[in-house]
Amino acid sequence: MSKPINVYSEIGPLKTVVVHRPGKELENLMPDHLDRLLFDDIPFLADAQKEHDQFKEVLEEKGIEVLYLEDLATEALTDNLIKEAFIDEYLSEANIETIEETNEIRQLLEKLPTNRELIDKTIEGVRREELTSLAGVKFENDYPFAIDPMPNLYFTRDPFATIGSGVSINRMYATTRRRETIYGNYIFTYHPRFKEDVPMLYGRDQATSIEGGDILVLSKEVLAIGISQRTDLESIKRLSRTIFASDQGFNRVLGIDIGKERKFMHLDTVFTMIDHDKFTIHPEIETNLKVYTITQAGDDISVTEERESLENLLASYLKLDNVQLIPCAGGNITDAAREQWNDGTNTLTIAPGEVVVYNRNTVTNKKLREAGIKVHEIPGSELVRGRGGPRCMSMPIYREEI
Numbered sequence: 001m002s003k004p005i006n007v008y009s010e011i012g013p014l015k016t017v018v019v020h021r022p023g024k025e026l027e028n029l030m031p032d033h034l035d036r037l038l039f040d041d042i043p044f045l046a047d048a049q050k051e052h053d054q055f056k057e058v059l060e061e062k063g064i065e066v067l068y069l070e071d072l073a074t075e076a077l078t079d080n081l082i083k084e085a086f087i088d089e090y091l092s093e094a095n096i097e098t099i100e101e102t103n104e105i106r107q108l109l110e111k112l113p114t115n116r117e118l119i120d121k122t123i124e125g126v127r128r129e130e131l132t133s134l135a136g137v138k139f140e141n142d143y144p145f146a147i148d149p150m151p152n153l154y155f156t157r158d159p160f161a162t163i164g165s166g167v168s169i170n171r172m173y174a175t176t177r178r179r180e181t182i183y184g185n186y187i188f189t190y191h192p193r194f195k196e197d198v199p200m201l202y203g204r205d206q207a208t209s210i211e212g213g214d215i216l217v218l219s220k221e222v223l224a225i226g227i228s229q230r231t232d233l234e235s236i237k238r239l240s241r242t243i244f245a246s247d248q249g250f251n252r253v254l255g256i257d258i259g260k261e262r263k264f265m266h267l268d269t270v271f272t273m274i275d276h277d278k279f280t281i282h283p284e285i286e287t288n289l290k291v292y293t294i295t296q297a298g299d300d301i302s303v304t305e306e307r308e309s310l311e312n313l314l315a316s317y318l319k320l321d322n323v324q325l326i327p328c329a330g331g332n333i334t335d336a337a338r339e340q341w342n343d344g345t346n347t348l349t350i351a352p353g354e355v356v357v358y359n360r361n362t363v364t365n366k367k368l369r370e371a372g373i374k375v376h377e378i379p380g381s382e383l384v385r386g387r388g389g390p391r392c393m394s395m396p397i398y399r400e401e402i
């Protein structure tokens, strides 16, 4: 049987992808805690779900198998021991204040009629008002949650990342997203579809952070990884060592330093690959861009700073005569800033030269069409409020070879 995971490019025809339909976790967002939960606004859940369903439909119309993270996580709980271990791990990382609360929440989770409801509840979070053990208790603060929600989970790109036939279970930068990686760990360890034969390339317990939005598989040999607010050069070195040792054919990692900024927290918010020789790019990162090359050197790796422009580096390492960088909004400063903020550069490529984008980024989408790209538009007025676009909302599991 062929391997369950096959991702050797950013652009090979997409066959299988993992998404998460936003759920009640979005109704646990509050203005006072948005910053910490990495949100900029509160989406209207019903509309966010409709938009997400449209995203799924566009993918399914192209014959792409759409898997839901919440289904996979449910199916990974194949027996009671695994389920108990999952609940234990979830509770131990949930930052619950007292033993009484922990015990009551454990009972609440165990009593849920189905494993799917259990998974949904862990994503949604627990309000203090749901716990009878807290009735009448006076708190030092008015924080309403016994367990925080995980509102960012619909950005399935980030907590784990598929590379070749393996998966990097990531160490997330912010506490609020760290628990999301529990699901990936259970899926790739216990789900019948994945449990055999999926090499784990990074671990959630590592000391330095790396997130999937920074990881781009440019070719069978070359990866690009953002050095960003979310991903450290140290993590890239660690991942590179494992990847080179895993003998999958990857022999070069480009570390692209995009600075530590909230507005472009991951490489894929400013740079994506959309065809054999075409990329989207946010003009703001192009000046003074630092790129490092990591390769195998004897028993270890070497890291060297590149001198060439990104364009030349891509052409040379991808063995092309030249490449085209398509600037967000055609490069106009104001339009590019607005459309990048609304994920205009965050394209999901579903086949060479064919992408899914938000309809709101009209200037960029026009430029993509002019460059000969086939563009599928989806609405994203609510989804975008979490600061992520089609690439962030999708984790490819299988791409055909190109």
Ligand SMILES: NC(=[NH2+])NCCC[C@H](N)C(=O)O
Pocket (backbone or CB within 6 Å): 037, 038, 039, 152, 155, 157, 158, 177, 212, 213, 214, 265, 266, 268, 269, 386, 387, 388, 389, 391, 392
């Ligand atoms: N791959 C991406 N660009 N993901 C975007 C994630 C957005 C999310 N609110 C965060 O800050 O983590």
